[in-house]
Amino acid sequence: MLEDRRLAVLRAIVEDYVATHEPVGSKALVERHNLGVSPATIRNDMAALEDEGYIAQPHTSAGRVPTDLGYRLFVDRLSGVKPLSSPERRAIQEFLDSSVDLDDVMVRTVRLLAQITRQVALVQYPTLSRSSVRHIELIALSTTRLIMVLITDSGRVEQRTIECAAPISEIALGDIRARLLGAVSAQPFSSIPEILLTFSGQFPAEMQPLVTIIQATLLDAVTERIDERVVLGGTAHLARYGDAFPLSIQPVLEALEEQVVLLRLLGESSTNASVTVRIGHENPVEAMESTSVVTARYGIGDSTVASLGVVGPTHMDYAGNIAAVQAVAQYVGRILDEQ
Amino acid sequence: MLEDRRLAVLRAIVEDYVATHEPVGSKALVERHNLGVSPATIRNDMAALEDEGYIAQPHTSAGRVPTDLGYRLFVDRLSGVKPLSSPERRAIQEFLDSSVDLDDVMVRTVRLLAQITRQVALVQYPTLSRSSVRHIELIALSTTRLIMVLITDSGRVEQRTIECAAPISEIALGDIRARLLGAVSAQPFSSIPEILLTFSGQFPAEMQPLVTIIQATLLDAVTERIDERVVLGGTAHLARYGDAFPLSIQPVLEALEEQVVLLRLLGESSTNASVTVRIGHENPVEAMESTSVVTARYGIGDSTVASLGVVGPTHMDYAGNIAAVQAVAQYVGRILDEQ
DNA sequence: ACTAGCACTCCCTACTCGTGAGTGCTAATA
């Protein structure tokens, strides 16, 4: 019972602080939430919560503010998920349904997520590694340059331009193309490296330079991780928290410009839990100490392929953001499945 | 002579204000620049400049600040271009030289430009309209879905997925592919629409649905303007001007998230002058009243194909930014030329 | 276990006031 009320107090503090962005005191607390006890009692609870590290005082004789630990407890045990309204869900569906290709899906998703959460949104490209080869095209652009186009069974297109030292023979190129197609067609990306091991052996010595470079390029294309691309949107929302943001938003903006940082923010949602929340110092990027990251993995069919999420101040609306991230992840998976 | 000194005073005011971001007074001016006259004389000149609208006072008994008109005059008549140092030029060259494809060039360019100007940078994708068709591939992904891949002579690859109502016959698809290739191969994009007018006539009635949708998709691909894509970078630099920015940076950040806005900022550099500068209210986006935009067109070979530029506060280092934008535009043109 | 009361802390706001940078004007000067 006593424990229960303490948790209720913590929840109330988090909710109020998220709403107002101002330290919350005992009196305001009993007024806004019907806790059924007097401010003095609340003060005792608050003192206990402070001892345990869940809340802190910016200075003596100010209200309390949740610590990272407090938010953590709140997210783990106290916060429900605000389900999206059905008009919202319908809007998401319609918005994503009208996208025409993968790039479009990514861009639309990031916009959508930024818009409904009013936070900075991140969306990672789905990984290629489970794809297989549908078609390969080799086309000469000039005497020494050619382009390789790789089409996967999921309809993704990868391209590479290749620069050759020696002039390219159209006949040799056609030969290589035909045999390459025969060798790798319908093969999953994962088995391509092995197949290529013995591939160049079948060609005469004078064709070796060309074969070698084509082979290397293909290998590069199938092993490159397209899922290292992350799209970003809604950075303007950062500016909304004028002074509420400790220090300035500049380091945060700078960090968000680095793809590597974005990947780290998204990447380490290790578990298969539906939504991962990383609060303040918990997240792996130093410049983002005062931000929280809410991520979810999304999948095509059963397999999870990439992550998406939002970044915002630690005093964000966790319940709302978790629900939004989760819902968008679901819809994106579904859309990609259909395509 | 008198006119000359007035202009010199304006120049000095702009330079000092850009350097300090603080209103500049008559005494400071004569100290920092050897104008050879007394503060009182300068004050007369300043009063005249104010009457003409080139400078303004934030409040009585404060120093002067250039107006948009003042910056305009400064840019048009007073500011030289700061040539980049040769190590800088070498760095640009090397940085861009190592890029592998168009996307890479765009991303690298925007980063480079943001870095050397310390402003927000914009780079528009080069237009496709002067390209011609090198190859078209039509590949079935499932019974009702196929993908079209279009390769240009400049090595660009465009893709479209097509959803059909009826199942696709492999034979019909091969037939269409072969004839389509014959019809449009090596043709410039601009003449494709005309060629397609009579294309579907040669096919029997039962193939018409498939032919029609493929034709429509190709038409869409060659007329779509890829140059409507703009990449953005260096937004963190906006946050550097804490209070120096009138109001907040939020509306600016918001505006910069809209592709349409970016296009308008870049797009209307009408003349063929090397660099266009749009100052404060001169630029076509309302939310950007307090920013200036420096743009240049860049070209492949002789033809200009797209724009790039930087966005910053009106009190930016025009000479430096103009030089940087100009130089980067040159190098990008050159790189794209080589590729 | 809870609450009422109370003294205490200390941030925030408003107010005052002196300082100084900067101005415009006038009259003298070259």
Next chain:
DNA sequence: TATTAGCACTCACGAGTAGGGAGTGCTAGT
């Protein structure tokens, strides 16, 4: 006529001060 010296005036800015008030911790009483 252009320039300059001198001077009174304006007004943002910073420091210092006081009062109010929100909030706390503690103690004693229920």
